[in-house]
Amino acid sequence: MNTASRPGSPTGLRDANRRRVLDVVRAEGSPTQAEIAESTGLAPATVSNIVRDLGAAGVLVAGDEVRAGRRVRAVRLVRGAGVVAGIDFGHRHVRVALADVADPAATAGHTSPPERTEARADLPDGHGVVDGLATAARLLDGVLDRAGIARAALRGAVVGLPAPLDHATGAVGASGVLPGWVGVPVAGRVSEHLGVPTWVDNDATLGTLAEQRWGALRGVDDGLFLKLSDGVGAGMVLAGRLYRGPDGTAGEIGHVAVEPGDRFAAVCRCGHRGCLETVVSTRTVTAMLEPLLGAPLTVADVVARAHEGHAPARRVLADTGHHVGAALAGLCTVLTPRRIVVGGELAQAGDLLLAPLHAALEATALPGTTRTAEVVTAEMAERAPVLGALALALDHCSVRL
Numbered sequence: 001m002n003t004a005s006r007p008g009s010p011t012g013l014r015d016a017n018r019r020r021v022l023d024v025v026r027a028e029g030s031p032t033q034a035e036i037a038e039s040t041g042l043a044p045a046t047v048s049n050i051v052r053d054l055g056a057a058g059v060l061v062a063g064d065e066v067r068a069g070r071r072v073r074a075v076r077l078v079r080g081a082g083v084v085a086g087i088d089f090g091h092r093h094v095r096v097a098l099a100d101v102a103d104p105a106a107t108a109g110h111t112s113p114p115e116r117t118e119a120r121a122d123l124p125d126g127h128g129v130v131d132g133l134a135t136a137a138r139l140l141d142g143v144l145d146r147a148g149i150a151r152a153a154l155r156g157a158v159v160g161l162p163a164p165l166d167h168a169t170g171a172v173g174a175s176g177v178l179p180g181w182v183g184v185p186v187a188g189r190v191s192e193h194l195g196v197p198t199w200v201d202n203d204a205t206l207g208t209l210a211e212q213r214w215g216a217l218r219g220v221d222d223g224l225f226l227k228l229s230d231g232v233g234a235g236m237v238l239a240g241r242l243y244r245g246p247d248g249t250a251g252e253i254g255h256v257a258v259e260p261g262d263r264f265a266a267v268c269r270c271g272h273r274g275c276l277e278t279v280v281s282t283r284t285v286t287a288m289l290e291p292l293l294g295a296p297l298t299v300a301d302v303v304a305r306a307h308e309g310h311a312p313a314r315r316v317l318a319d320t321g322h323h324v325g326a327a328l329a330g331l332c333t334v335l336t337p338r339r340i341v342v343g344g345e346l347a348q349a350g351d352l353l354l355a356p357l358h359a360a361l362e363a364t365a366l367p368g369t370t371r372t373a374e375v376v377t378a379e380m381a382e383r384a385p386v387l388g389a390l391a392l393a394l395d396h397c398s399v400r401l
């Protein structure tokens with residue numbers, strides 16, 4: 001279980017209709033079934049069936065009320081209908097967040113992310129699936145505890161992973177990118193462990209979804225989201241839709257060769273040489289400066305020193321931006337995105353990284369194709385993937401029951 005149902009399929013249509021009904025209930029509080037039919041344009045019988053199904057699933061409750069002297073059937077969201085979890089794995093961290101199924105953030109057009117409880121833990125680089133899942137489960141129990149919510153109230157979870165995923169099996173595809181997880185049907189394993197339906201998606205795709213729904217890609221029909229962290233990934237919104245590619249593996253810009261043909265370029269974890277990820281990542285930035293500034297360094301340290309005018313720190317961040325811009329230029333020439341949203345840990349560098357990125361794009365992309373492309377930082381910073389996981393979990397668990 002890791003793909004959205006196809007929009008044109010019977011399930012897709014059912015989900016879309018359920019979402020429209022839920023959106024009206026979330027927006028209006030306690031509309032009547034007749035009002036829902038009017039707002040959604042759905043037939044009264046369809047509304048009635050949806051209210052019955054979502055009622056049986058414990059999401060909606062319908063009751064008779066008297067309004068203006070007339071007896072009406074009013075529909076409300078069930079408070080405490082349950083919670084969903086977003087779980088975002090990085091190469092060296094895991095973040096868990098919980099949100100209520102009835103949170104208004106799930107409504108189409110809502111502009112801010114859901115109220116949530118969050119926790120984060122470090123993971124050793126190269127961690128395996130057993131350790132990763134155990135840490136995530138411990139964090140999840142902690143956030144449930146803090147929020148005073150029983151495990152039984154959990155309705156579903158979405159897991160983000162920094163690797164290409166095979167959409168058919170939900171397993172990590174490319175060997176080497178996340179070695180401890182290769183071939184593991186992650187959604188099934190997490191679902192077994194938590195006892196709730198679970199879906200899995202690429203972390204940059206989830207980041208794109210969060211920025212599209214509540215952040216810097218809101219209202220942008222053609223845009224890119226870049227995740228610059230330990231790994232480098234991208235997500236694309238094309239003609240208003242999140243683009244995953246036929247296999248769900250689109251957007252792996254971290255493995256675009258920026259030093260093609262150089263037999264001495266660094267070897268990437270994917271097995272090729274000279275990938276963007278070998279020259280641009282959190283660890284490359286810190287490793288280049290640790291001999292000068294002392295170890296261990298964080299990205300925040302590097303950014304602070306750069307703001308103080310430390311020339312090597314400024315140089316490393318500028319070169320990082322330049323490499324990303326050069327790698328993006330071809331994509332921009334072909335796709336002509338209107339906005340490029342930079343997220344992940346390295347986005348903390350702001351203009352120190354964004355300005356050279358933009359300059360490299362301008363210098364390399366076909367003149368004119370980037371004229372209207374803005375380069376901005378992600379509104380949700382490094383939280384974008386976990387918020388995207390919550391967005392998808394809210395979609396799945398309030399609509400697809």
Ligand SMILES: [Zn+2]
Pocket residue numbers: 254255256268269270271272275277
């Ligand atoms: Zn690579």
